[in-house]
């Protein structure tokens with residue numbers, strides 16, 4: 001059996017979090033769950049937020065396979081009975097006793113050695129130094145472009161000034177503030193069907209003008225598409241990777257518009273081929289599409305976050321699908337962990353187990369030698385991400 005347990009891990013996509021302190025079992029389940037579909041979304045949908053609704057959502061969340069897995073794995077780590085109440089009581093003691101040491105022990109137990117963190121979520125952003133201080137491993141910060149776009153739209157700027165401030169904010173993030181790459185969640189906003197011809201500055205000017213005058217359907221999409229193209233150009237200029245969210249996400253995602261296949265025309269356009277792009281979430285559940293694009297385009301990679309850990313038993317299949325067409329050197333591990341360090345921890349456990357199973361299947365079929373499978377595991381769990389983000393940990 002391919003053994004991944006002791007291999008070092010770099011998490012190529014996760015989010016910062018601060019010490020949440022002692023939690024009730026309900027709060028723990030809320031924070032550890034896949035985001036979206038919770039009480040606030042139900043309230044937006046017009047459902048009365050009463051005790052009955054809260055109980056209903058809690059039951060739904062506790063019945064997700066991923067949550068059952070998380071509770072059992074945490075019970076093993078904490079040395080307590082495998083029940084939610086017992087796990088939360090034990091983790092509360094550890095967190096209250098010494099939070100930093102608790103995180104250190106979690107990460108050491110699964111050999112998690114570095115985090116590439118998208119500071120665009122949660123909003124308002126958490127303090128980068130505060131998060132870095134809590135973490136026992138290096139943190140590589142990533143800059144999300146959408147909050148910047150929202151801020152610039154609020155200011156009543158003409159196009160030249162809008163565009164100048166957009167470029168300047170990204171330059172400051174990369175040159176001065178320590179960010180080591182960009183990220184876009186345009187899939188959540190106006191979708192991934194983006195024409196590469198959107199790169200012309202005239203499109204940005206026209207779209208902003210239409211937005212200001214309140215005319216022209218689709219102007220916001222045209223503006224966002226243009227600004228994504230500009231971000232790709234800036235990534236090439238600064239030689240940093242661009243992370244693009246693909247596949248499903250929280251409650252608001254427009255599922256048909258988040259398929260990675262929609263990005264193919266943009267990413268193969270001559271002006272953007274030089275950009276290193278990571279298809280975040282490997283387009284889950286359209287993972288084979290993301291793997292195909294990573295196989296076709298020399299600088300495109302895919303990360304398996306979100307599906308791992310939140311799709312639970314789907315983890316092995318996610319690896320198996322991307323391994324169909326993506327080179328082993330173009331797949332990177334990620335968790336989309338947020339809110340609690342326990343998510344980052346169980347995601348590594350599940351990710352390692354699933355990767356071992358997927359690679360073993362290839363060895364059993366004589367598609368890879370055991371040696372090649374071991375090399376693939378090292379690349380996927382840490383080495384490729386280290387190279388992409390210049391992380392030099394062991």
Ligand SMILES: [Zn+2]
Pocket residue numbers: 013014015118336
């Ligand atoms: Zn994320």
